[in-house]
Amino acid sequence: MALIKIIIQKMLNNKWLTFSLFLGLLMTVSLVSSIPTYTSSVLHKLLVKELEQHQIDKKQFPGEFSFLTSFTEGKNSVDATKEIEAINERLTTEVNVPILTNTTVLNTVPFNIYKENMTEADKHGRFVSLTNIEQHITITDGRLPSKTENGIIEVLVPERTLKKRGIVLNNKLRAEEGNQKFSVIPVGTFRAKEKNDPYWSIPPERYTDDFVVLEEKFKNELLKEEFLASARFYSAWDYHAIENQHLPSMLQLEGNVKAEISDVIDANVIVNFPIADILATYEKKEEQLKTMLWSLNVPVLVMLSLYLFMVSRLIVNRQLSEISVLSSRGATRLQIMFIYLIEIGILGGIAFLLGPQIGMLMCKLLGGTNGFLQFVQRESLPVRVGAESYLYGAIALLTSVFMVMIPVYQGSRQSIVHQKQLAAKSMTKTNWLTLILGLILIVISSYGLYVFNNRKPVANQELFVDPILFFIPALFIIGLGLILLHLYPLLLGSIYKLGKKYWNLSLYSTFIQVSRSIKQYQFLMLFLIMTIGVGVFSASAARTLNENFEQQLRYENGADLTIDVKWESNEIQATSEVASPTETNDTNGAPEATETPVSAANEIVYTEPSFEPFLQIEEIDHAAKVLRVNGMKAEAKGNSLYSFEVMGIEPKEFGQTAWFKPSLLPHHWYDYLNLLAKEPSSVLISRSVAKSLGVKEGDYIKLDGDQTNTMEVVVYGIIDYWPGFLPKKEEKDEEQPALIIANLPYVQNAMGLEPYEVWVKVKPDASRESLYENLKQANLPILEINDVHPELVALKNSAFLLGLNGTLSLGFIISILIAFIGFLLFWILTIKSRVLQYGVYRAMGIPLRKLIGILVYEQVFTSGIACLLGLLIGGMTSVLFVPLFHLSMDNQLPFQVLFDPSDEQKIYLFVSFMLTVGLLILVVLVKKIKIYQAIKLGED
Known part of the structure; x- marks a missing residue:
């Protein structure tokens, strides 16, 4: 009990250091315990949504599990039925998902x-x-x-x-x-x-x-x-309660049922578990998401480890005199370490109890992200802390305690004499370990960069990026930071020597102080380099992935809405002499006649519906007519092309409506539209058309169709990309996709009126609910609507992007919090340890403004340089490593690395805030130093 009192008193005497250590332990436990919590929560939410959609699409309850057993001539059927019923009830109950019903259906012969x-x-x-x-x-x-x-x-x-x-x-x-x-x-x-x-x-x-x-x-x-023919055992789980931990037992259920029933009766067992494939994919997604979250959190965990090590070392250095006295008076290393272990155990125990709960709050924060450091109002995740979260938290705590005890172990062997000797040696000792470690990390990350650069892109149907692509850049940032920190004193010394005759007092003192005591700044500088470097890379990676995925969806859809409109025609009358058409209903219930051969004498005549009502709807900004025709023949220079699409557009309206990224073409895409507008017979062709027909700008092409007149068009431009055109060849396609863009009036003049699509651009702030209601009230003959907005929402709510955006944002927030606390803690303790030096400066007559100048320069040459290096290293890492993400994306568009000024402004704001606040606090502390304090401390 007396030992506990001594330890608590020691903690109170160093309350700021103790609090900082506790905060590091708490953040580590919270972050690590949030990984299984978040994984379980986001996948549960997505699984429930997919199962609900399954119920809507298949008209089948998703929680169903049933199996049918048939009996041959009723042999052993009665007793077997009773045993199988008990087996079914036991196995379905062991899944631990609430059962809505457990039904046995018995059938006689x-x-x-x-x-x-x-x-x-x-x-x-x-x-x-x-x-x-x-x-x-x-x-x-x-x-x-x-x-x-x-x-x-x-x-x-x-x-x-x-x-x-x-x-x-x-x-x-x-x-x-x-x-x-x-x-x-x-x-x-x-x-x-x-x-x-x-x-x-x-x-x-x-x-x-x-x-x-x-x-x-x-x-x-x-x-x-003799009567019983079969028995069907049916269970229905509450699928809203299915969580990740239930998946293995549910997927094993079919095998367990068959195995146990085979021991009861020799009969065929037919199992029906409709959602088994869905659950199997989520078991795989769970592993992928956990791997990704661990990879994204590795840099943050490394920073937390360094932070704990730094705080522990500060505590030990502050208490070296006490440790030396204890060691000199006969205390063993184990006894000294045991004292600190109890102290850390008390702090760690509290962190272990609070950490998973704070991790749960972190998960709710993750669920509201829409990009890097972008938060939106969204339905909260169904977060629940499970046993796995506490297990992860316990492992994190034990690892943290190990990190904290390293400085204690190093300091516990020092006697008073040994302490003074080490203090003298540390002023001249060069630490080559940082250089060697930095070089090793650079070699590893460079090898990873080389391997990925030589890897072929793989089409991936699921939204998933190799987690190593997040891990290797972090190694590169740490390695390059360590190398530069090792070289920095040499650079600083060279600058000092070059201008030592010209430096004023503040600069001279700063050069001497920083160059001689660079080791004490290394942890803080590495902290800042890692925080800002990883922040810059994370911002670029998140922005790049989010924008590339979103642009891909917008490009494929062509516009915000693409609408198929029903055209009235004489098709039924025209085809009645040839065959009786079979009518089918489309998804909206509108009758749709199957295609039937039509003779030239029975030409189908369409009646164009009114286009104006689309333009009168309040939520619609612009609308365009887009005719898409297949089945035509193109001829030029003796070459023919059959597999291509003709797109008829009105250039001005199309340019106002369609979505397109101007950088995809050598010139702005409006220039190409202007070319079309100048000449009615002009066309734009895809590069695949130009290659197949052997044509270039200025050449003529003949277009023929079964029911159309021959059109002669002239090539005004060759394009690689166009709204809604997918230039990449699918594996099942024999020929490369090809497109010809022509003026709609010119095409209609040759082909007659054909049903076209209506492309719509929605006003930025318009409500989709209001838009659909107005479309309904307008009684427009709409057959089908392809809206890009639900796809974008589904994309943002996907497990991958939620995990990516949330983890990167949360990791950066934790990093800057830890870096800021470490920054303040380091400088406050540094000022307090140098009270004698600053007191002597003041006693020698150095004015306060020059003393403050020393602090400002010292901040610039340490924290400021570290922040600058972090920005440069982060930018370099983004340029080198972010392009590798295209390997995991099945993207029709060129992959583009994006830097958004708003993301960088957030990082600049943090750096400015940290340096400003830190400097203000230091100035206040320096102002409080009195000359008499130097006299009192003179004996040191």
Whole structure:
């Protein structure tokens, strides 16, 4: 107890250092514990959304798991059914997901069904029982069967059964199977109580040929070996409660069911688990996301480790005298270390309790990111701290304690004499370890850069970037920072020697102080280099990936909205003499005739719908007509081309509406549109067309179609990219995609009126909900709308971009927080340790402004230079490593590294704030120094 009191008193005497150490431990535990919490939360959210969409698309409850067992001639069927029912209940319960229903469906062999006083069988019919069916049905006519009627089986039937079989309720039927016969009375009809009840994996209408018997009656009178044909065991989980830890047991369930049932009965087991493939992909996504989060957090964890090491070393250096006294008086190294271990254990225990909860708050912050240091209002993640978070936190804590104990171990062996000797040697000792470590890290990162530069791009269907692409740049930043820090004293010494005759007092003193004590600044400078360098790289990487993914979606869609409009035509009349068309409904229910051969005499004539209503909708900024035609023939210079697309546009309206990045073409794309506008017969062609036909600017091309006149067009320009045109060849395509852009009026003059698409540019601040409502009220004949906005929202909400943007933003925030605290802590302790020096300066008559000048120059030559190096190294790292991200992207557009001034401004703001606040605090501390303090400390 006395030892604890001494330790607590020691902590209170060094409260700022102790608090800084505690903050480092807390941040480390919080950050590491947030990784499994965030992974579980974001994947749970995305999984639930995908399962909800599965239910909408497939009309099937996503939490369904069922298996069917058939019995050969009923052998061992009764006993086996009971055992299998118990197995099913146990295995589905062990998944630990709430079960909405657990149903057993028993089916008999088909019986011959006779109407009363009839000798010929009506139709075959099975008897079926469903667990607790009476709780899930509504009786539409009649009543529920009686459970006590002996000798007669009362049954329920779906409403359609009466009409199909030609029977009425309460009329007796006779069922026969072999030598067995008994009476059957339908006493009621039913339907499902709730339409979306997961209980009804097989809807009631599917039982039209069956007779439904209450479970108790079935087991008492029909559950016999010769009657039972099959048993279906159905479970429905609450899929909203499925989390990552449930996935392995759910995916193993099919194998476990088959294995255990094979021990009971030798029969085929047919398993139905519709979402097994979806769950399997999420198990893979979990591993990918965890790997990525670890890779993104490695630089931050390294900084936290350095921070803990630095704070621990400051604590030990501040208490070296006490340690030396204890060592000189006989205390062993283990005893000294044990004292510090208890102190760190107290702080670590509190950090362990609070860390995962703070990590949960961090996860909520991650869920609101929309880019690097960009936060938006978004539905919060369903965050929950699990056992895995505390496990990660415990591992992080143990690692942190190890880092903190290293300086304690180094300092615990020093006696008073040894301490003074080391203090004298450290002034002249050169630390070559930093140079060697820096060179090793540069070699590793350079090798990684070489390997990735020689790797071929791989088309990736999923949004995922190799996490090593985030890890290697961090090594490069640290390695280059260590090398420059090792060389910096040489540079500083050279500058000092070159102008030592001309330096004023403040500069002279700064050069002497920094060059002689560079070791004490190295940790702080490396801190700042890493924080700012990683921040610049993170900003560039996040901005580049976000913008390239977003631009790809916008480019493929062509405009904000692309709308297919229904055109009235004489198509049905024109084709009636050839064949009877088969009508199908599109997704919006509009009839759509299948294509049928049409003769020239029966030419289809279209009636163009009004275009003006689109321009009158308030949310629409611009709209354009875009005709896209395939199936034409192009000829030029004796060459022919069949596989290409003709796009007919009105240049001005198209330029105002479509989305296009001007840098994709050698000249601004408006220049190409102006070329089209000058000459009606002019066209722009893709490079693949130019290569196939052997044409160039100024050459003529003939375009022919089955129902069109020959068009002669002249090539005014050759392009590589165009809105909605995908220039990259797909693996299944034999020929390269080709495009010809022509003036719409010219094409229509030759082809006649053909249905065109309407491309729409939406006003920037317009509400999509309001837009769709106005489109609906305008009664426009819309068949289909392709809106890029939902795709962009899905992109921003993807697990990859949420993890990327959130982790990079959170990592940078933690880094600047730790760097700022470390910065203040370092300089405050430095000023306090140099009270004697500054007091002597003041006693010698050096004015306060010159003393402040010394501090300013010292800040510039240490913290300022470190910040500058961080910006330069971060920029260099971005230029070298960010282009590698294209290897994981199946992108139609050229990959472009982006630097946004707003991202860099945030970093500049942090640097300015840190240096300004730090300098103000130092000035205040220096102003408080009195001359008499130097006299009191003179004995030191």
